[in-house]
Amino acid sequence: xxxxVKKFGGSSVATPDKIMAVARRVLREKKPDDKIVVVVSAxxxxxxDLISLAKAITDKTYGREMDMLxxxxxxxxxxxxxxxxxxxxxxxxxxTGFQAGFTTNEMFNKAKITxxxxxxxxxxxxxxKIVVVAGFQGLTQRGDITTLGRGGSDTTxxxxxxxxxxxxxxxxxxxxxxxSSDPRVVPDARRMKEITYNEMLEMAxxxxxxxxxxxxxxxxxxxxxxxxxxxFTNEPGTFIxxxxxxxxxxxxxxxxxxxTNVAKIAVLGVPDQPGIAYKIFSTLAAANIDVDMIVQSVRxxxxxxIDMVFTIAQGDVPQAKKIMEKLNSQMxxxxxxxEENVAKVSVVGAGMxxxxxxxxxxxxxxxxxxxxxxVISTSExxxxxxxxxxxVKEAVNAIxxxxxxx
Amino acid sequence: xxxxVKKFGGSSVATPDKIMAVARRVLREKKPDDKIVVVVSAxxxxxxDLISLAKAITDKTYGREMDMLxxxxxxxxxxxxxxxxxxxxxxxxxxTGFQAGFTTNEMFNKAKITxxxxxxxxxxxxxxKIVVVAGFQGLTQRGDITTLGRGGSDTTxxxxxxxxxxxxxxxxxxxxxxxSSDPRVVPDARRMKEITYNEMLEMAxxxxxxxxxxxxxxxxxxxxxxxxxxxFTNEPGTFIxxxxxxxxxxxxxxxxxxxTNVAKIAVLGVPDQPGIAYKIFSTLAAANIDVDMIVQSVRxxxxxxIDMVFTIAQGDVPQAKKIMEKLNSQMxxxxxxxEENVAKVSVVGAGMxxxxxxxxxxxxxxxxxxxxxxVISTSExxxxxxxxxxxVKEAVNAIxxxxxxx
Numbered sequence: 001x002x003x004x005v006k007k008f009g010g011s012s013v014a015t016p017d018k019i020m021a022v023a024r025r026v027l028r029e030k031k032p033d034d035k036i037v038v039v040v041s042a043x044x045x046x047x048x049d050l051i052s053l054a055k056a057i058t059d060k061t062y063g064r065e066m067d068m069l070x071x072x073x074x075x076x077x078x079x080x081x082x083x084x085x086x087x088x089x090x091x092x093x094x095x096t097g098f099q100a101g102f103t104t105n106e107m108f109n110k111a112k113i114t115x116x117x118x119x120x121x122x123x124x125x126x127x128x129k130i131v132v133v134a135g136f137q138g139l140t141q142r143g144d145i146t147t148l149g150r151g152g153s154d155t156t157x158x159x160x161x162x163x164x165x166x167x168x169x170x171x172x173x174x175x176x177x178x179x180s181s182d183p184r185v186v187p188d189a190r191r192m193k194e195i196t197y198n199e200m201l202e203m204a205x206x207x208x209x210x211x212x213x214x215x216x217x218x219x220x221x222x223x224x225x226x227x228x229x230x231x232f233t234n235e236p237g238t239f240i241x242x243x244x245x246x247x248x249x250x251x252x253x254x255x256x257x258x259x260t261n262v263a264k265i266a267v268l269g270v271p272d273q274p275g276i277a278y279k280i281f282s283t284l285a286a287a288n289i290d291v292d293m294i295v296q297s298v299r300x301x302x303x304x305x306i307d308m309v310f311t312i313a314q315g316d317v318p319q320a321k322k323i324m325e326k327l328n329s330q331m332x333x334x335x336x337x338x339e340e341n342v343a344k345v346s347v348v349g350a351g352m353x354x355x356x357x358x359x360x361x362x363x364x365x366x367x368x369x370x371x372x373x374x375v376i377s378t379s380e381x382x383x384x385x386x387x388x389x390x391x392v393k394e395a396v397n398a399i400x401x402x403x404x405x406x
Numbered sequence: 407x408x409x410x411v412k413k414f415g416g417s418s419v420a421t422p423d424k425i426m427a428v429a430r431r432v433l434r435e436k437k438p439d440d441k442i443v444v445v446v447s448a449x450x451x452x453x454x455d456l457i458s459l460a461k462a463i464t465d466k467t468y469g470r471e472m473d474m475l476x477x478x479x480x481x482x483x484x485x486x487x488x489x490x491x492x493x494x495x496x497x498x499x500x501x502t503g504f505q506a507g508f509t510t511n512e513m514f515n516k517a518k519i520t521x522x523x524x525x526x527x528x529x530x531x532x533x534x535k536i537v538v539v540a541g542f543q544g545l546t547q548r549g550d551i552t553t554l555g556r557g558g559s560d561t562t563x564x565x566x567x568x569x570x571x572x573x574x575x576x577x578x579x580x581x582x583x584x585x586s587s588d589p590r591v592v593p594d595a596r597r598m599k600e601i602t603y604n605e606m607l608e609m610a611x612x613x614x615x616x617x618x619x620x621x622x623x624x625x626x627x628x629x630x631x632x633x634x635x636x637x638f639t640n641e642p643g644t645f646i647x648x649x650x651x652x653x654x655x656x657x658x659x660x661x662x663x664x665x666t667n668v669a670k671i672a673v674l675g676v677p678d679q680p681g682i683a684y685k686i687f688s689t690l691a692a693a694n695i696d697v698d699m700i701v702q703s704v705r706x707x708x709x710x711x712i713d714m715v716f717t718i719a720q721g722d723v724p725q726a727k728k729i730m731e732k733l734n735s736q737m738x739x740x741x742x743x744x745e746e747n748v749a750k751v752s753v754v755g756a757g758m759x760x761x762x763x764x765x766x767x768x769x770x771x772x773x774x775x776x777x778x779x780x781v782i783s784t785s786e787x788x789x790x791x792x793x794x795x796x797x798v799k800e801a802v803n804a805i806x807x808x809x810x811x812x
Contacts, residue, residue: 016462050482056422057486058493065492068500069485072478076456079475080463086471087464094474099549120549143505143526 001033003125003166007040007135007157012172012231013077014044016084022231023084026130029234030090035125037164039135039157040081042073063108067137067147071097074134074153082132092130095120097137098145100160104138110149111138113156116163133160151212158215162222168239169219169226171211176230177237178203178210181256185393186400192254194239199254199350202382206346207259216240252351252358253403258396260343260389262292263317264374265324267308269334272298276331277308283323289316293344293377293386305334309375311386314340342374343392346384347399359383361402369398407439409531409572413446413541413563418578418637419483420450422490428637429490432536435640436496441531443570445541445563446487448479469514473543473553477503480540480559488538498536501526503543504551506566510544516555517544519562522569539566557618564621568628574645575625575632577617582636583643584609584616587662591799592806598660600645605660605754608788612752613665622646658757658764659809664802666749666795668698669723670780671730673714675740678704682737683714689729695722699750699783699792711740715781717792720746748780749798752790753805765789767808775804 006026013019022038030036050069054062078094085092101117124131135153138146148155154171161169178200179189195203197220204213210228219226219240229237239245270276277296284291294310312320321338328336345366352358362383366373371394375386387395412432419425428444436442456475460468484500491498507523530537541559544552554561560577567575584606585595601609603626610619616634625632625646635643645651676682683702690697700716718726727744734742758764768789772779777800781792793801 016459019463053422053482053486054489057426057489060489060493062489062492065485065488065500068488068502069482072481075478075481076459076475079471080459082471082474083460083463083466083468086468087466094471096474096551145502 001035002031003035003037003164005037005039005157005161005164005166005169006172007153007170008038008172008231009153010041010044010046011174013040013081016080019043019077019080020084020087023081023088027085027088027090030130035164037121037131037133037160037166038081039133039153039160040074040077041135041153042070043077043080046073046076064144067108067111068145070147071134071137071145074136078132078134085130085132090130091128092132093124094132094134096134097156098139100131100133101163102138102156102159104140104146104148106140106142106144106146108144108146111140111146113138113148113159116159118160118163121160121164151214154212154215155218158218158222158224158226162218162224166224169224171215171226171228172231173210173228174231175210176233176235177228178208178240178255180254180404181396181400182208182258185258185396186256188397188400188404188406190404192238193236194241194244195254196244196350197240197242198381199348200240202348202379203255203257206344206348206382206384207257208255211240252355253347253349254351255348256345256396256400256403257348258343258345258392260392261314262311262342262344262386262389263314263320263338263340264309264311264342264386265320266335266337266339267324267333268336270306270308270331272304272306276306279331280308280324280327283327284312284320287319287323289320289323293375293384295375295377311342311344311375341389342386343389344384344386345392345395345399346382347403348382350381352383353380362399365398365402366395369394371395371398407441408437409441409443409570411443411445411563411567411570411572411575412578413559413576414444414578414637415559416447416450416452417580419446419487422486425449425483425486426490426493429487429494433491433494433496436536441570443527443537443539443566443572444487445539445559445566446480446483447541447559448476449483449486452479452482470550473514473517474551476553477540477543477551480542484538484540488536491536491538496536497534498538499530500538500540502540503562504545506537506539507569508544508562508565510546510552510554512546512548512550512552514550514552517546517552519544519554519565522565524566524569527566527570557620560618560621561624564624564628564630564632568624568630572630575630577621577632577634578637579616579634580637581616582639582641583634584614584646584661586660586810587802587806588614588664591664591802592662594803594806594810594812596810598644599642600647600650601660602650602756603646603648604787605756606646608754608785609661609663612750612754612788612790613663614661617646658761659753659755660757661754662751662802662806662809663754664749664751664798666798667720668717668748668750668792668795669720669726669744669746670715670717670748670792671726672741672743672745673730673739674742676712676714676737678710678712682712685737686714686730686733689733690718690726693725693729695726695729699781699790701781701783717748717750717781747795748792749795750790750792751798751801751805752788753809754788756787758789759786768805771804771808772801775800777801777804
C-alpha cells in the first residue's frame with residue numbers, strides 16, 4: 001500500500017471533460033491498495049471571474065470576504081471531480097479545506113497553515129474512497145474561511161502529504177519536470193531526475209518559475225518528496241528531495257536561471273560613516289522593499305567615500321525612487337542612479353560547495369561571450385551575476401553550455 | 407432595538423448592481439440600533455449553471471457531492487453582499503450555513519434543520535455588524551455540507567429569526583404580499599394586511615404559490631411573524647402570524663385558490679367489502695402517490711356496490727394508471743376512468759368555523775355561473791370543489807366576487 005497525494009492545477013480541471021481526464025488518469029495509475037488524495041485548484045479562470053464580480057461591487061480589497069468568495073472556486077472543482085470518480089466506478093468523497101482538517105492563522109488572502117488533522121481523510125481511506133481535497137484554503141480557529149495565497153494549492157498538497165506521512169506528493173503541471181534552465185531560453189536544457197530542496201529553493205528564488213518556494217520549503221521541513229510531472233504525459237518528471245537517492249551527480253551545477261524583474265540602484269559618493277548602510281536599508285525595509293544583491297566599495301582615491309550598488313524588484317522602483325531621493329536630500333550623495341535595463345543570471349548547485357572552479361567557469365563563460373558583469377553575489381549554493389538585460393539569453397546559454405556540454 | 411431577518415431571493419441578487427441595490431435598501435430602512443441578518447440565495451441562474459456542470463460529468467444524481475457543489479452559489483452571494491455593505495459604509499460579515507450555526511440531518515439535497523447556534527451572529531451584532539447568511543444550507547454533525555431543498559432559503563430565514571428571537575422575518579419577493587386570489591386570474595384580488603399561519607398553509611396546500619409551506623410551518627412552530635413584501639417597493643406587504651393583531655376580520659374568507667395540477671380517478675362498481683378502500687389507497691401510498699380529495703358513494707339501486715372518486719397530482723398519473731389497472735385485474739371494477747381535465751378551486755379562511763353560510767355561498771356562486779361541481783372536500787378552514795378545468799378562471803372570479811364584493 002502506498003499513500004500518494006496528487007495535485008492538479010486549474011488548467012488541468014478547466015472543463016468537465018478535463019476533469020474526467022484527470023479522474024481517468026488517476027484511476028489508471030492507482031494500484032488496488034493505494035490510498036489517494038487528489039488536491040485541485042479552481043477550474044480555469046474561475047478565480048479571475050470571481051475577482052471581477054467583487055471588482056464590480058467595490059474597488060477596496062477585502063480580506064475575509066474575498067476569501068469567502070474565492071474559496072468557492074475550489075469547492076466547485078472538488079465536487080465535480082468526486083462525481084467524475086464515481087461516474088468511472090470508484091468511490092470518492094470531496095472535502096473543503098476545513099473538512100480536510102486544515103487550520104490556518106487569520107492572515108486572510110495569504111493565510112499560513114497552522115495544523116492539519118487527517119482523521120476524516122483516514123476514515124474515508126478506510127472506507128475505500130479516493131479523497132478529493134480543495135487546495136488553497138483552510139479555516140481559522142474562529143471558524144472563518146481563509147485562502148493561502150500564492151502557491152497555495154501546491155502548499156495544500158505538500159501539507160496534506162506531510163500530515164498523512166504519504167510516500168510522496170505529485171505536482172502535475174504543464175511542464176514535465178524541472179529543467180537545468182528555462183527550455184524557452186536554452187533549447188539544450190536538460191530535465192533532471194532529481195534535485196534537492198535547497199537547490200530547488202535557490203532556483204525558485206533566482207527566477208525558476210515551476211514551483212513556488214513555499215511548498216518546497218514545507219516539503220523540506222517534513223522531508224516529503226515532491227514529484228513534479230506533466231499532466232499530459234505518463235513519463236516520470238523530477239523528484240525534489242533532501243538528498244540524491246543515487247550517486248548520480250553527473251553535473252555539479254543543477255541549473256542556470258535568470259530573472260529580468262530587476263532594477264539596479266547605484267548610490268555614489270556616500271560619506272563612509274557608521275550607520276549609513278543601516279539607514280538606507282532599514283528605510284527601504286520599512287517600506288516593505290526587498291533588497292537583493294548588495295555591493296559596497298571604498299574608493300581607491302578617497303578612503304572616506306564609498307559607492308553602493310544594490311538591486312530591487314522593478315515593481316518597487318517608483319516607491320524606492322521617492323525614498324532614495326529623500327535620503328539623498330538628507331545625506332547628500334554625489335550621485336544616485338536607478339536603472340531597469342539589468343538582469344540577473346545565476347548558477348545553482350549544492351555541488352559547488354568545495355568546488356572553487358565554478359565561479360571561475362561562470363565568469364569565464366560570460367567573458368568569452370563578451371558580456372560585462374556589473375555586480376556579483378554568492379550564496380553557499382549559487383552564484384549570481386547582474387548583467388545588461390539585452391544579453392540575458394546569450395548569457396544563460398553561454399553558462400549552460402559550459403556546465404552541461406552537449 | 408429590533409432584531410430583523412430579511413431574506414432576498416436569487417433574482418434580487420442576480421447581478422452586482424442588484425446586490426448593491428439590496429444593500430442600499432437594507433441600509434435605508436435600518437434604524438441605528440437595529441440588528442440585521444440578511445439571508446440570500448444564489449445569484450440568478452447560478453444554481454442551474456452548477457447543475458449543468460454536474461450533468462456534463464454524470465447522469466447520476468449525487469447527494470453529498472451535489473450539495474457540496476450547490477452550496478457554493480450562496481457562498482458567492484453572501485461574500486459580495488457583505489462587500490456591498492462595507493462599500494456603502496456599514497460594517498458587515500458573511501456567514502455560510504455552518505458559520506451561522508445551522509446543523510442539519512444527513513438527508514442530502516433536502517436536509518432538515520436540527521439546530522441553530524446563534525452565538526457567532528450575536529458576537530457580530532455586538533461588534534456592530536450586519537450579518538449576511540447563506541440561505542439553503544447547513545452542516546451535518548459529521549461536518550458534511552448539506553442543502554435544504556425546496557423552499558430552503560425562506561426556511562433558513564425563518565429558522566435564524568426563530569433562533570435569534572427576532573422581532574420578525576421579512577421575505578422579499580417579486581409580488582408585494584399575499585393576495586386573496588392570484589391577481590393574474592382575478593383582477594380584483596385584494597392584498598391582505600394579515601393572514602394566519604394556518605390560513606397561509608392551507609392556501610399554499612391548495613395552490614397559492616408565494617410561500618413554501620415549510621417556512622410557514624416553521625414560523626408557526628416558533629410563533630415568528632413573517633412579513634411577505636416586495637423587493638421593488640417600500641410598501642408594507644402581508645404579515646403572516648398566529649392571530650390577527652387587529653379585530654380586522656373584514657372578510658370571513660381570506661383567499662380563493664385554484665390548482666390545475668389535478669387528475670381525477672373514478673373507480674366504478676366496486677363490491678362493498680371491508681378493506682377495499684384500504685387496499686387501493688395503501689397501494690398508492692406505497693408508491694409515494696399523494697391522494698387528495700376522496701368521495702365514496704353507495705349506489706341507491708344496489709347497496710352492495712360502491713363508486714369511488716379521488717384526485718392525485720397529474721405527474722403521478724402514469725404510475726397510478728399502472729397500479730389501478732393491476733388492481734382492476736384483481737378486483738374486477740365495473741369501470742375505471744382517469745381524467746386530467748379537472749381543476750380544484752378552494753376558499754380558505756379561519757373565519758368559516760362556525761359560519762355555516764360559507765359552503766352555501768361557495769356552491770351558490772358556482773351554480774349561478776353554471777359550473778358543475780364534481781367533488782367537494784372540506785377541512786376546518788377550507789372548502790374545495792373539483793370542476794372542469796376549462797372553467798377555472800370563471801369559477802375563481804365568481805367565488806371571489808361573492809366573498810369580496812367590489
